[in-house]
Amino acid sequence: MKVVALAGGTGSAKLLRGLQGLSVRLTAVVNVGDNAWMYGVYVCPDVDVATYALAGIASRATGWGIEGDSFEALDELAKLGEETWFRLGDRDLAVCLLRTQMLREGATLTEATDRIRRGLGVKSRVLPATDSGVETWIATSKGEMHLQEFWVKEKGEPRVKGVSYRGARTADATPQVRSAILSADRVVVCPANPVTSIGPMLALRGFAGLLSETSARVVAVSPMVGRAPISGPAGKFMRAMGMVPDSSAVARLYSKFLDCMLISEQDRAMKSSIESLGLRCVTSDTMMAGPADEARLAAEALEI
Numbered sequence: 001m002k003v004v005a006l007a008g009g010t011g012s013a014k015l016l017r018g019l020q021g022l023s024v025r026l027t028a029v030v031n032v033g034d035n036a037w038m039y040g041v042y043v044c045p046d047v048d049v050a051t052y053a054l055a056g057i058a059s060r061a062t063g064w065g066i067e068g069d070s071f072e073a074l075d076e077l078a079k080l081g082e083e084t085w086f087r088l089g090d091r092d093l094a095v096c097l098l099r100t101q102m103l104r105e106g107a108t109l110t111e112a113t114d115r116i117r118r119g120l121g122v123k124s125r126v127l128p129a130t131d132s133g134v135e136t137w138i139a140t141s142k143g144e145m146h147l148q149e150f151w152v153k154e155k156g157e158p159r160v161k162g163v164s165y166r167g168a169r170t171a172d173a174t175p176q177v178r179s180a181i182l183s184a185d186r187v188v189v190c191p192a193n194p195v196t197s198i199g200p201m202l203a204l205r206g207f208a209g210l211l212s213e214t215s216a217r218v219v220a221v222s223p224m225v226g227r228a229p230i231s232g233p234a235g236k237f238m239r240a241m242g243m244v245p246d247s248s249a250v251a252r253l254y255s256k257f258l259d260c261m262l263i264s265e266q267d268r269a270m271k272s273s274i275e276s277l278g279l280r281c282v283t284s285d286t287m288m289a290g291p292a293d294e295a296r297l298a299a300e301a302l303e304i
């Protein structure tokens with residue numbers, strides 16, 4: 001079974017681990033809107049957390065970076081008087097250095113990502129959604145800023161007025177992503193922030209069309225329980241976009257291409273309103289507290 005998983009950060013990484021453990025050919029198609037230049041290197045937080053999770057080296061404590069990483073390079077930069085609010089670990093930095101060098105030598109982000117995942121012994125494919133530079137910027141009460149500045153430096157505190165995906169309107173999904181989605185047996189939209197993780201992919205030219213065009217069943221696992229996300233800032237962004245931050249709103253956002261939505265059993269009251277959009281809705285325990293939950297939820301996403 002060929003499975004394509006659309007992935008963002010922490011929650012997605014858990015489901016990717018679960019999916020890879022099943023006997024499927026997994027391709028993760030990953031958000032690039034979080035990518036940023038930091039300390040002279042190109043950091044790809046979602047691509048990296050997906051790769052690290054699939055390599056079995058992701059930090060479970062933070063939800064980003066590598067388990068047990070040290071921060072000596074960053075501490076040295078701090079001693080030199082640099083701002084070090086973005087905690088890039090030493091091993092993580094090595095990955096970013098290799099990527100940056102490859103990009104400077106003319107490789108695409110797809111090629112650099114493939115080199116890194118092979119270097120880390122990951123058997124599943126990891127594909128950035130696009131090779132074009134797309135960045136998520138947040139309009140806030142303190143001015144417009146890159147997503148990393150809003151979320152990490154400003155701790156997600158400024159009032160959000162809007163979200164934009166810079167460069168998305170002229171960016172295409174890569175040929176590898178197109179062909180993976182069109183030839184998939186199943187597409188799983190991971191439990192990811194619909195605004196800043198899945199949104200930047202849907203904003204790419206023709207990307208949503210691929211999800212409608214594929215003959216694969218498209219299933220989304222909701223990132224919300226009740227009126228809040230399981231983790232991260234999705235609620236704040238959804239409210240700023242005029243949405244109620246719940247599974248019904250996520251289903252409406254994806255309804256043009258979705259066949260089935262898996263929501264928390266705590267939200268079973270939303271089942272009929274989601275089904276009225278013309279899709280199936282199944283309830284389950286969507287929390288992933290450890291490997292057993294990850295495997296169970298992944299199997300459910302493939303069975304429905």
Ligand code: FO1
Binds near residue numbers: 009046064065151152
């Ligand atoms: N997130 C944080 O909240 N604080 C950090 O210092 C931080 C460092 C970091 C380093 C490398 C990396 O790939 C990701 C990192 N993240 C950090 C996570 C990440 O930037 C955000 O969680 C997402 O991009 C927002 O979805």
